[in-house]
Amino acid sequence: MIVLYCRSLGFRADSAGRNFTFDDVHVTGAARIARICAENGVHRFVHVSHLNADINSPSAFYRAKARGEEAVKAVFPGAIIVRPGTMYGQEDKLLNNMACTFRLAPALLVFLMLSHSLARFMEV
Numbered sequence: 001m002i003v004l005y006c007r008s009l010g011f012r013a014d015s016a017g018r019n020f021t022f023d024d025v026h027v028t029g030a031a032r033i034a035r036i037c038a039e040n041g042v043h044r045f046v047h048v049s050h051l052n053a054d055i056n057s058p059s060a061f062y063r064a065k066a067r068g069e070e071a072v073k074a075v076f077p078g079a080i081i082v083r084p085g086t087m088y089g090q091e092d093k094l095l096n097n098m099a100c101t102f103r104l105a106p107a108l109l110v111f112l113m114l115s116h117s118l119a120r121f122m123e124v
Contacts, residue, residue, distance in 0.1 A: 003037050005030055005072075006048035022064035031071035038076045045079045047072045053083060 007025060020029075030047055037045045053065035072079045 001042050002044040002046065003033070003042050004046045004048070005033050008048075022060050023067070026061075026064040026068040027071050030068040031075055034072040034076040034079060045072070045076045046082060047079050048082050048084065051083045051085045 007029060034045050034047065047069065049069050050062065050065045052059075052062045053069060054062050055066040055070075057063050057066070069081050072081070
């Protein structure tokens with residue numbers, strides 16, 4: 001049996017007023033699922049992290065993602081860690097926000113896409 005854990009609390013999410021924090025989802029939740037899998041004989045556990053996961057990042061999101069990787073490996077040492085770039089799905093606001101930005105300030109979007117920003121993106 002293979003289990004794929006890819007739950008995420010959005011990059012710009014503010015934990016105030018929400019039911020969960022970054023650590024609740026990316027560290028505690030991931031470790032809990034990995035532990036349950038290990039205890040129940042799951043052969044493969046795949047944890048979806050993020051390309052920019054880094055314990056020293058200024059971003060709380062990326063720090064939580066890095067801590068989640070470590071927490072998963074602690075309870076399921078053979079876990080596979082996948083680090084894709086930005087992902088989006090149904091009812092996600094990413095594409096709508098990009099479209100609005102492009103419509104309001106197309107030059108800004110082109111500049112952001114061509115500039116050498118700190119964020120790394122990779123096709124998945």
